[in-house]
Amino acid sequence: MSMNETIQTISTRRSYREFTDKPVSTENLNLILQAGTFAPSAMNRQSAEIIVIKNETKREVLRALGMKLFDGRDPFYGAKEIILVAALKDSKCPIQDGSCVLQNMFLAAESLGIGSCWINCVEDIFQSPEGLELKHSLGISDELIIVGTCILGYPKKYPEYPKKRKAQYIRFVK
């Protein structure tokens, strides 16, 4: 397979769940966030919003609520960078818009040697009374749903290729 750097990044990206203590620099974080904003959106409505939780207290409250939901397991895998992608519920395609933002960020991170993972539980966390309180304290209005969460950090190791791609992923109608 002849590859350029972009396709190389796409095919080597993994979901990382173990991170070192090395922090992600502000410069790299900004590159990743900017990459998110370049995602396409339905009718260019840009329904998504990227919420970067830099407040340590709020971040740890979120983590604690997540651990409560997952029997003591940290659903954010100890990551220090937790970035929520929300989108306007009433937009044409909020889930699609937000997902493309997330995928852009994952790829930008990978290209910088930074590990990322899609975490899916924040909308669930925000369902409880404490979760809803946290949501509001993060300035997230009820018009927004959380499409997904991007955690970031420097990988402890390169994860195994997860599972064989299913045979029927691509089908040609001839």
Next chain:
Amino acid sequence: MSMNETIQTISTRRSYREFTDKPVSTENLNLILQAGTFAPSAMNRQSAEIIVIKNETKREVLRALGMKLFDGRDPFYGAKEIILVAALKDSKCPIQDGSCVLQNMFLAAESLGIGSCWINCVEDIFQSPEGLELKHSLGISDELIIVGTCILGYPKKYPEYPKKRKAQYIRFVK
């Protein structure tokens, strides 16, 4: 902004709606499709399926049905490559899974100098009796929804940067 090739591709990707007659080679098409299969999916369930409409008759039936829906305008912008991304309705996150597949394909295309665009009307086309017949003739079962469609071709021109990114795309909670 210091950029690597991947971030460059992410930030220069556009949605293309005017194509030349030059066909996309099988080699490039396969690179783009493979890139799609490297997308993450919820719990690695790989709920998405990539359906490449290489049958000219079926492709033109799809286009004609689209034109009927859009007052004579071709919603696929004359593109010869029409690739549907479907996903299992009952999977955990079908829309998210399919959207990441699409975004990978758009970026791989861009990196190869091939223009792409997300087209959103196929699920609507498949609602009519003729549309449903076509859906089945494409081998798409009722368990699948169409998340989105990727059209491909060589761009006639590089589109203008569409509209200023909204100011509130990124928000830091400090």
